[in-house]
Amino acid sequence: MQNRLLLLGDEAIAQAALDAGISGAYAYPGTPSTEILEYIQRAPEAAERNIHREWSANEKTAMEEALGMSYAGRRALVSMKHVGLNVAADPFINSAITGANGGLVVVVADDPFMHSSQNEQDSRAYAKFAGIPVLEPADQQEAYDMVAHAFDLSEQMKLPVLFRITTRLAHSRADVVRVPPRAQNPIRIPEDDRQFVLLPANARMHYAELIEKQKELLEHAEQSPYNEFTPGTDRSIGIIATGLTRNYLEENYRDASCPYAVLTIRQYPVPPKLVAQLFDCCDEVLVVEEGYPFVEEMVRGLLPGPKPIHGRLDGWLPRTGELTPGDLACALQIERGKVRAVPGMVRPRPPQLCRGCPHIDSYNFLNEAVKDYDGYRVFSDIGCYTLGALPPHTAIHSCVDMGASVTMAKGAADAGIFPSLAVIGDSTFTHSGITGLLDAVHENSNVVILILDNGIVAMTGMQTSLATGRLEAICTGIGVAADHIRVVTPLKKHHEENIRILREEIEFNGVSVLISRRPCIHVKRKL
Amino acid sequence: MKCDIIIAGVGGQGILSIATVLGRAVIAKGWRLKQAEVHGMSQRGGAVQSHVRISDQPVASDVIPLGGADLVVSMEPMEALRYLPWLSTDGWLMVNKTPVENIAVYPEVEPIYKEIETWPRNMLFDGEAMAAEAGSARALNMVMLGAASIILPLEASVLEAGIQAQFAPKGEQVVETNLAAFRAARALAEKRKSELE
Numbered sequence: 001m002q003n004r005l006l007l008l009g010d011e012a013i014a015q016a017a018l019d020a021g022i023s024g025a026y027a028y029p030g031t032p033s034t035e036i037l038e039y040i041q042r043a044p045e046a047a048e049r050n051i052h053r054e055w056s057a058n059e060k061t062a063m064e065e066a067l068g069m070s071y072a073g074r075r076a077l078v079s080m081k082h083v084g085l086n087v088a089a090d091p092f093i094n095s096a097i098t099g100a101n102g103g104l105v106v107v108v109a110d111d112p113f114m115h116s117s118q119n120e121q122d123s124r125a126y127a128k129f130a131g132i133p134v135l136e137p138a139d140q141q142e143a144y145d146m147v148a149h150a151f152d153l154s155e156q157m158k159l160p161v162l163f164r165i166t167t168r169l170a171h172s173r174a175d176v177v178r179v180p181p182r183a184q185n186p187i188r189i190p191e192d193d194r195q196f197v198l199l200p201a202n203a204r205m206h207y208a209e210l211i212e213k214q215k216e217l218l219e220h221a222e223q224s225p226y227n228e229f230t231p232g233t234d235r236s237i238g239i240i241a242t243g244l245t246r247n248y249l250e251e252n253y254r255d256a257s258c259p260y261a262v263l264t265i266r267q268y269p270v271p272p273k274l275v276a277q278l279f280d281c282c283d284e285v286l287v288v289e290e291g292y293p294f295v296e297e298m299v300r301g302l303l304p305g306p307k308p309i310h311g312r313l314d315g316w317l318p319r320t321g322e323l324t325p326g327d328l329a330c331a332l333q334i335e336r337g338k339v340r341a342v343p344g345m346v347r348p349r350p351p352q353l354c355r356g357c358p359h360i361d362s363y364n365f366l367n368e369a370v371k372d373y374d375g376y377r378v379f380s381d382i383g384c385y386t387l388g389a390l391p392p393h394t395a396i397h398s399c400v401d402m403g404a405s406v407t408m409a410k411g412a413a414d415a416g417i418f419p420s421l422a423v424i425g426d427s428t429f430t431h432s433g434i435t436g437l438l439d440a441v442h443e444n445s446n447v448v449i450l451i452l453d454n455g456i457v458a459m460t461g462m463q464t465s466l467a468t469g470r471l472e473a474i475c476t477g478i479g480v481a482a483d484h485i486r487v488v489t490p491l492k493k494h495h496e497e498n499i500r501i502l503r504e505e506i507e508f509n510g511v512s513v514l515i516s517r518r519p520c521i522h523v524k525r526k527l
Numbered sequence: 528m529k530c531d532i533i534i535a536g537v538g539g540q541g542i543l544s545i546a547t548v549l550g551r552a553v554i555a556k557g558w559r560l561k562q563a564e565v566h567g568m569s570q571r572g573g574a575v576q577s578h579v580r581i582s583d584q585p586v587a588s589d590v591i592p593l594g595g596a597d598l599v600v601s602m603e604p605m606e607a608l609r610y611l612p613w614l615s616t617d618g619w620l621m622v623n624k625t626p627v628e629n630i631a632v633y634p635e636v637e638p639i640y641k642e643i644e645t646w647p648r649n650m651l652f653d654g655e656a657m658a659a660e661a662g663s664a665r666a667l668n669m670v671m672l673g674a675a676s677i678i679l680p681l682e683a684s685v686l687e688a689g690i691q692a693q694f695a696p697k698g699e700q701v702v703e704t705n706l707a708a709f710r711a712a713r714a715l716a717e718k719r720k721s722e723l724e
Contacts, residue, residue: 004554006550006551006554006560008564031566031567031568032566032567034566035566115565115567115568115569116566116567116568116569139561139589140561168563168589168590169589171563171564171565171566172561172562172563172564172589173546173550173560173561173562173563173564174559174560174561174562174586174589175553175554175559175560244589247587247588247589248587248588250587250588251587251588251592254587324590324592324593325588325590325592326592326593329592336592336593336594337594337616338594339593339594339611339612339613339614340611340612340614341611341612342608342609342611342612343608343611343642345605345608345634345635345638345639345642346605346608346609346634347605347630347632347633347634348574348630349537349572349573349574349605349606349629349630350573350630351538351568351569351570351571351572351573352571352572352573352629353571354539354571354572384571387568387571391631392631459567459568459571460567461566461570
């Protein structure tokens with residue numbers, strides 16, 4: 001066993017889960033969480049031990065499959081990006097009511113600053129909502145170490161545990177020291193048959209148990225080795241630093257120790273006794289956290305408290321976005337040298353579709369086919385083709401969440417928009433587009449759904465698409481008329497023909513599906 | 528000892544390979560490092576950068592504070608300027624001259640060169656030609672690593688071993704090309720350094 005590895009935060013979590021004896025890992029690709037399952041898929045020990053490591057159709061199915069493995073008494077890891085937890089919210093919240101049997105760890109990678117996302121939601125709020133503990137490591141080594149702790153805590157408390165990271169940790173590499181692997185759990189079905197049967201009578205009982213467990217979870221957080229109080233010499237400020245913000249604090253005191261008392265929080269619920277200890281030895285409190293002012297709001301409360309509280313809510317730190325060491329220096333009034341500004345000639349360089357990308361040809365024929373219709377609208381979705389919003393394509397009018405293209409196109413058609421079109425990728429369609437298409441079929445809505453089938457999940461780096469080879473069968477199966485499922489090849493030489501076919505389907509009063517199929521140019525490179 | 532580097536460029540230029548070779552070399556030395564990368568949407572032709580922090584002590588922040596970088600090494604001229612706020616006043620700015628003009632309006636390139644040359648310790652050179660001479664334009668990233676190597680606290684032999692390991696799966700020819708690219712740029716950087724001193 002190689003002991004010292006250079007790993008991304010995501011990879012450290014994956015290796016730790018393998019070493020903690022998981023029997024299955026479940027996920028749908030989503031930046032910045034994708035590398036977790038990818039690492040497990042590549043790991044030789046995962047194949048040797050026959051650990052489940054296939055992609056799921058979406059985060060909800062991933063979460064439920066992981067819950068099924070936990071039901072069987074074995075350890076399961078499920079990973080997703082923050083907005084994926086919205087998709088998985090139903091099983092996630094209810095898994096707190098059923099509780100876990102085998103250890104169940106839900107890794108959620110939040111994306112402050114929205115590097116690759118549509119919002120900045122903070123998953124700690126979800127865990128509080130569900131009533132389960134959160135672990136939030138500060139660095140790659142802690143990410144590794146705390147996964148084992150998460151599985152132990154999950155089995156001890158019989159609850160799922162949310163493991164929260166952010167983009168910076170997910171996509172930063174550092175050296176990580178491993179410990180010897182633990183064996184997998186044997187199958188052990190729940191002792192109480194009622195545990196996973198959430199009939200109201202059972203659910204009421206389980207919910208009362210969950211409420212009762214909160215005291216114990218608080219005690220765990222108070223005693224956790226991951227929540228540390230460090231005394232200071234200067235009473236003027238006390239600092240609460242959660243997760244990786246501790247690193248930014250340390251960065252500002254590289255040459256001297258921090259003069260202030262510091263409480264680092266990496267295990268939740270927020271431990272009140274430790275917070276009280278910090279309050280006792282300072283005059284004002286600064287709360288530093290990545291994401292929402294989650295701890296800050298709790299500590300501040302609704303009414304004026306005993307001490308001034310500073311952080312994201314009063315402008316000491318930026319209200320939104322990802323924190324930097326400089327933000328902390330500013331809040332703590334630490335002198336920094338002057339820095340050179342970015343010269344005015346530097347222009348933004350947004351991402352764009354690759355040269356030769358099939359989506360470019362699809363947008364070319366789409367733009368041409370609709371240009372003579374006044375008031376046409378194109379609802380799009382999450383994937384590489386979202387870049388069709390930017391010049392030179394400027395081809396789409398919406399991008400909201402996985403699958404929303406189909407349903408928003410239907411809603412707009414309901415409102416009288418014509419033509420109303422959806423543009424969705426193959427994998428996004430099987431993730432969350434199918435049920436929306438069923439709505440459209442049921443009402444014979446006047447929509448055209450373009451499925452851009454490049455045979456892969458491209459945006460996140462070439463993962464298997466569950467749609468491959470199944471699209472026509474799916475559309476036929478849910479009732480789209482076979483002669484209105486058209487397949488075209490997005491290539492220049494078919495441009496005129498593709499325009500004609502799309503126009504025919506726009507003119508058809510009902511549900512049309514146009515599959516524009518050509519492999520991603522990176523597929524061959526990957527193979 | 529600490530050495531903080533920003534590697535800059537455009538998605539698809541092979542920045543992550545530079546970071547990987549560096550990481551391997553640092554681990555081989557038994558030192559510590561943190562290396563923040565850009566994955567996801569920006570890799571599609573957008574501005575990308577990697578922060579690499581090497582030390583014999585534990586590294587705190589994954590990102591380099593403003594004004595803290597010892598070196599900004601850029602595969603592309605305009606991208607070099609984007610990271611000036613991170614560069615320490617006595618840091619090095621090493622830049623490949625070839626612009627990647629994949630945006631609607633790319634600025635005039637001469638003023639960009641001029642701006643780069645106002646930086647006290649700069650090295651602006653045609654890395655692409657150097658890579659081609661070594662055997663492949665795709666070796667540009669190892670050219671840039673070769674230039675950077677004169678500032679890194681790592682022996683050339685350790686980095687060369689990293690290059691060997693990185694490209695070995697692609698065959699001996701690819702390894703040789705990349706080593707040649709590395710050595711040529713290292714020699715040029717040594718010369719530039721003595722000119723400036």
